[in-house]
Amino acid sequence: MTANHIFWIMMGVGVGTFLMRASFLTFFTKFTMxxxxxxxxxxxxxxxxxxxxxxxxxxxxxxxxxxxxxxxxxxxxxxxxxxxxxxxxxxxxxxxxxxxxxxxxxxxxx
Amino acid sequence: MTASSPTARDLFFAGVKATLPLQIGVLPFALITGTALATADMPTWLAHAFSLVVFAGAAQLAMVELINQKAAGGIIILTALLINLRFIMYSAAIAPYLRYTPTRIRAWVAYLLTDQAYALSIVHYDQTPPNPRQHWFYFGSALTLWTCWQIGTSIGIYLGAALPDSWSLDFAIPLTFLGLVFPLIRNRPGWLAGAVAGVGAVLGHGLPYNLGFLGAVLLGAVAAVAVEGRGDQSEVPKHDR
Incomplete structure (x- = not known):
């Protein structure tokens, strides 16, 4: 696996994780699970x-x-x-x- | 209730103080994660970037394990995100306490969200009267954890790079997970989830793109929910450490 490949995997996880952390804090403040x-x-x-x-x-x-x-x-x-x-x-x-x-x-x- | 409500500064340092004792557990975990990152074939700057961009121990370790196994990129991303799904629950649980906090500041709350910052802040908010400056306790706690995580993983990355391959330090990853998994098993469905997923992953390991691994994980979770009965109340895990 090249460094470039690993970099984009890391960015994918980083962005996805941020969106999950932010989910109820910033996006759907009115929903329940x-x-x-x-x-x-x-x-x-x-x-x-x-x-x-x-x-x-x-x-x-x-x-x-x-x-x-x-x-x-x-x-x-x-x-x-x-x-x-x-x-x-x-x-x-x-x-x-x-x-x-x-x-x-x-x-x-x- | 006190006569005057605490200042932002009071709250921040109360958060720092509540979090410092936990670092006895967090620092070794950060060192292990850093050392594991060094076992993967990637440049040092990229290893450091993992702690800044992903900032979640179990997910970082799982990614290294799967990178070492040469798993497909999509499977690695999906696995790490599944591990981090619990942050959605924390996000939902902590949001009501921070309803006076501006959205821009809440984005920082989100970036810094960890098992420990969540657990400590929820306990604090539960025991103190509502306060529009609530988020400062959280930031005291979360920034302490963030700083220790960055320092610990950085030291681990240098340590891991200096140690020879013959030490089999990649074996530290499953061993660390083993130390984490037992406290998470709270009931019989929990045992079933672990057994089905573990055995399934061995049986399915030959399938392309590590699909056997993901299939085993989902099968384990579904099996656990299927046998859940009264008295098996599943609860949100508090620590991933």
């Missing part, structure tokens, strides 16, 4: 984050790779346990990265 849409929107963050997390642990070089020699999977599972317990970003990040680095250095299943 349809309740069904509001309920759907409430689940989008969880759905999007999960759809980014799980493939990042499982998919390597374009195909699903479920085995211990894919170090991101065991490291990811450790991080899942830490995240479920602490519900905090920093411990999750530290344990997950430390686990990946140890496996890469030790290479027990390679």
């Amino acid at each position: 349809p309740p069904l849409l509001e309920r759907l929107m409430a689940y989008l963050p969880v759905a999007i984050l999960s759809a980014l997390i799980i493939p990042a642990f499982v998919i390597r070089n374009g195909s699903a790779h479920v085995g211990l020699d894919n170090y991101r999977l065991p490291a990811g599972l450790v991080a899942v346990a830490v995240a479920a317990k602490t519900k905090k970003v920093l411990p999750t990040l530290i344990f997950g990265l430390a686990c990946l680095w140890s496996l890469q250095a030790w290479a027990p299943f390679g």
Whole structure:
């Protein structure tokens, strides 16, 4: 992807995000949100984050790779346990990265 | 109620003061986002521009993840906008409190709108009598967050560029999302949304333009709403951190 391409993607997101932030503050000050849409929107963050997390642990070089020699999977599972317990970003990040680095250095299943 | 209403200056610094403790959480997140931005193949100025133009952590991280996966431009834009849809809810929730604020100033309110500025201001407005200078509390809070975000991501961009690829720092992106996702799951439909979207994204990853990813996300949200019952009242998430 060229810098030019990324620049226009960024501008698209920037303008779109501004319009959403401004929506009820400046444009439709008299509208209210349809309740069904509001309920759907409430689940989008969880759905999007999960759809980014799980493939990042499982998919390597374009195909699903479920085995211990894919170090991101065991490291990811450790991080899942830490995240479920602490519900905090920093411990999750530290344990997950430390686990990946140890496996890469030790290479027990390679 | 106090005898005299607070001045713009009082309100601004009350906003700053309420927001400073939160920076313990915001700064590391900004550092991570900056470091992740540095893992994407783009010039440094463009990485800095992300924080100024998009100014939303989770969306910035998701964009880097998808840019690294070489996803189609339209899918990247759509994904980031879906993540940021919650700002429409914040916009709707905060607008009634700022009805005396001129439209030109409200555009700045909109640009600076974040999870934390929204949450802190709503709490403040809920507990204090109406005041035509209400927006100054918001600006104190939102500008503190904006400044810390720009500084934190800038440091992260330089840090990330200095560290070698063998550190696999791109793995920090899903790990950060993992730390964010559990507090957002409040009920059983929430678990379903995550499971359907996560598994669906793996199964559909071979589809062109990352359409499998978007399909999985929408399927997850629809499945959650479909099984929602009494006592599963979904609420607006307060933090994306």
